Amino acid sequence: MPTGKLQAKEIRLVSRPQGEPTPENFSLATVELPELQPGEVLVRNTFFSIDPYMRGRMNEGKSYILPFAVGKALDGAAVGQVVQSRDPAFRASTWVLSFCGWRDYYVAMGQQLRVIDTTQAPASAYLGVLGATGLTAWVGLNDVAGIKENETIFISAAAGAVGSVACQLAKLRGCRVIASAGSPAKVAFLKNQLKVDYAFDYRESDPLRQLEIAAPDGLHVYFDNTAGPQLEAALESMRHHGRIVMCGAISGYNKPAPGPRNLHLIIVRRLRVEGLMVADHLHRMPAFLAEMIPAVRAGKVLHQETVLHGIEKAPDAFISLLRSGDAHIGKLVIRV
Numbered sequence: 023m024p025t026g027k028l029q030a031k032e033i034r035l036v037s038r039p040q041g042e043p044t045p046e047n048f049s050l051a052t053v054e055l056p057e058l059q060p061g062e063v064l065v066r067n068t069f070f071s072i073d074p075y076m077r078g079r080m081n082e083g084k085s086y087i088l089p090f091a092v093g094k095a096l097d098g099a100a101v102g103q104v105v106q107s108r109d110p111a112f113r114a115s116t117w118v119l120s121f122c123g124w125r126d127y128y129v130a131m132g133q134q135l136r137v138i139d140t141t142q143a144p145a146s147a148y149l150g151v152l153g154a155t156g157l158t159a160w161v162g163l164n165d166v167a168g169i170k171e172n173e174t175i176f177i178s179a180a181a182g183a184v185g186s187v188a189c190q191l192a193k194l195r196g197c198r199v200i201a202s203a204g205s206p207a208k209v210a211f212l213k214n215q216l217k218v219d220y221a222f223d224y225r226e227s228d229p230l231r232q233l234e235i236a237a238p239d240g241l242h243v244y245f246d247n248t249a250g251p252q253l254e255a256a257l258e259s260m261r262h263h264g265r266i267v268m269c270g271a272i273s274g275y276n277k278p279a280p281g282p283r284n285l286h287l288i289i290v291r292r293l294r295v296e297g298l299m300v301a302d303h304l305h306r307m308p309a310f311l312a313e314m315i316p317a318v319r320a321g322k323v324l325h326q327e328t329v330l331h332g333i334e335k336a337p338d339a340f341i342s343l344l345r346s347g348d349a350h351i352g353k354l355v356i357r358v
Contacts, residue, residue, distance in 0.1 A: 062108050118135040
């Protein structure tokens with residue numbers, strides 16, 4: 023299949039959002055792909071991931087990852103199949119994982135791709151429960167928090183991609199799990215599907231009051247995906263020598279969220295607070311997959327995702343994700 027005449031679609035960032043992103047910050051473009059060179063592979067994406075951290079990459083300035091370039095295609099985790107290859111390590115129809123999302127076709131060097139085994143799990147699972155999302159939850163609980171059986175753990179944004187995996191892993195470890203989410207439907211999912219011990223809607227109730235009810239003896243661990251008011255409530259509820267995993271801060275991605283007013287409790291209660299960046303823990307992927315693939319296959323861990331169809335849906339999906347409505351539960355992916 024010659025690639026010189028193949029046209030690909032891609033979503034571009036056309037302007038940097040000021041506050042909440044709008045559809046006008048994005049555009050759908052068509053590009054012509056080049057002929058394959060030695061070592062290159064042509065891939066057709068099947069799914070790509072929509073993630074909250076991408077909001078930070080839309081801003082200008084230094085961060086832990088390069089910002090998106092205005093006028094260029096966005097990128098992110100994606101799974102697809104090889105169409106044509108000039109790298110002997112990749113045959114046609116091979117499923118691969120890449121960081122070349124937000125487009126339907128692309129050309130990449132072979133070393134940019136990782137082969138995935140879709141006989142073990144659905145391809146999209148490698149973007150969620152078996153991908154960086156699942157690894158984040160697994161490392162956060164095991165390596166950063168060091169959770170133990172019978173501990174009480176609070177997980178915010180618990181119906182989201184990372185949070186939903188963290189809830190399930192914590193239950194498997196024998197912990198008592200308290201979870202928060204942003205809608206009644208998500209709370210019902212946490213209670214009925216993930217079987218957490220206590221769940222509440224942080225928008226309709228006071229998080230601190232809910233934690234006082236759910237954990238009168240305090241929290242051993244807080245897995246934080248939101249920062250903001252829920253972090254403040256968790257700090258008030260921590261036991262002495264408790265651990266806080268700082269994984270995300272979605273409450274402040276579109277505009278700055280007020281900082282906790284009770285940071286002194288970190289000192290008073292001898293708390294350990296540690297930031298988690300999954301890129302620092304990629305060496306743990308083999309051990310993670312060795313546990314998680316059997317767990318997913320056995321139904322011990324649910325592969326929960328929301329799938330939207332069509333590359334053109336990506337900007338609206340991303341905007342919706344940051345609003346934390348009922349539209350998505352678990353991992354949010356686009357089927358191209």
